[in-house]
Amino acid sequence: MGSIVLEKVKKSFGDVTVIPPLDLQIDDGEFVVFVGPSGCGKSTLLRLIAGLEDVSGGTIRIDGRDATEIPPARRGLAMVFQSYALYPHMSVRKNIAFPLRMAKLDQAEIDRRVGAAADILNLTAYLDRRPGQLSGGQRQRVAIGRAIVREPAAFLFDEPLSNLDAALRVGMRLEISELHKRLATTMIYVTHDQVEAMTMADKIVVLQAGVIEQVGSPLELYQRPRNVFVAGFIGSPRMNLIEGAEARKHDAAAIGIRPEHLEISQTEGLWKGTVGVSEHLGSDTFFHVQTNASAQPLTARASGELALGYGSEVYLTPRPEHLHRFDENGLRIA
């Protein structure tokens, strides 16, 4: 129903190539997240799939049908924009009904579908308000409602939560995941926030400069990053990357160790260091420790109970089974 296949899809604006030829397979019902730093081409990729930008080469297949030349409205995809793009002069009801009116459905069917969408999204009480009278979260839901009523083959989300405050973002994240489980429709979600990617995705696509760095499930990416970029991008706080002599001991150009895989001890250990800033989150505490192993301070996670003063001496020991090794090209050594 909603499989999307990209074959050698390419995009360039004039002489600037934003996306070099790229292949990607998105299966029906999957929740796929495109993640990457700003300017990595993830939004452009989404707009190519939507049809809002024309591809410079390659083919896009939706449900096995070549959709490369099909105009956006007839691709059967619905999009939720970063700014929500609600029509300010129309009531919530009219906003949600707009795609149906454009499709010239009869009024009874429009009312039924709008009612059903409002029900799912808890918008029934607000149907006669204008977008200007709604809060950020409610506007977001109206934008999703406008997408739902079309019963699309796939939903496209373009950084939909970036305009919401932190608390609301967590709530909407859950709601969107919930919606995906309920509708079981393909969703493609673009974000620069790796927490959103990790929590929501079935499959994460990590992009950098228009190139797919790795595709996989959140845990796959977390446990076995394919290269240094993915290792540093996925996970919060970032993975500690150590180059130089320590890395050479492991026959690698760089080694990586996640903060939770560093043992902290006040008496003995592999690397000796001094504690810098410590970040107390309650459940956990992150210590930034300056060691002799690398020029950069290492981040280590400890339980919230451990209290170490600024400047106190500690020893860090990486757990060898969780050590990631990378060669001089930044690729993972298995």
Add this chain to the structure above:
Amino acid sequence: MATQHSRSAARLMMAPAVILLLGWMLVPLTMTLYFSFKKYLPMRGDSLERGLDWVGFENYSRFLNSSSFWPSVQATLLIVGGVLVITVVLGVLLAILLDQPIWGQGIVRILIIAPFFVMPTVSALVWKNMFMDPVNGMFAHLWRFFGAEPVSWLSDASVQSIIMIVSWQWLPFATLILLTAIQSLDSEQIEAAEMDGASVLSRFFYIVLPHLSRAITIVILIQTIFLLSIFAEIFVTTGGAFGTRTLTYLIFQRVVDSQNIGLGSAGGVYAIILANIVAIFLMRIVGKNLDR
């Protein structure tokens, strides 16, 4: 309290400006009202030193009952309405056109504004002599080229000609305001409508036009104020003949041609009333748009 003090101080300091503006407006208005109740014919020896005769509402009834009053109101509304329709419709279309990315956009935009800088008298003369002249005008040549009989614009289609000249002057103003409005339209809204399956026309009527409604309101309000008092265009082209005598022009004729200041002042008061009626109507119709 301090706020009370500062508030009265603020009033005191604003007073000179308010009084000046109020005086600027009230003195001519009061004089007009005063003259409108007097017999004041300077050529017949009436003057302020010798005192003017009180004639009550005679000037008002004479102005109203003159055979040229209602035609002049009609001509005024026709010209104002015609120019508004043309400038708003063409203004919207031009604004959309200019919003497209084109080569030399900046220069084209400046050229579009150019007619607004031409003085009304000059532009009317240019139109009269270079375009609409039935013998040497551009239109006459064009008509003859296609084998048609040249139209003597200013006598046979006089009101239309005036509307055309004034529209040409005011189109840049409308275009400019509508262009800035159109540029503030969120491009994601258009894209969303595109994804929602709206055709180009639907996008225009459902998204672009509602977005422009406020700017259109402003264009209509401002233009109406200025269009009710157009004078130079009529003065240099038809001189008020062939059904182009607007209320403003009629007042001018009463005061200057007939040297009847009392009668002209009464006409002026009628013009104020007409302008207010039009303003109230416009505010009612379009004011709803401004509330949002």
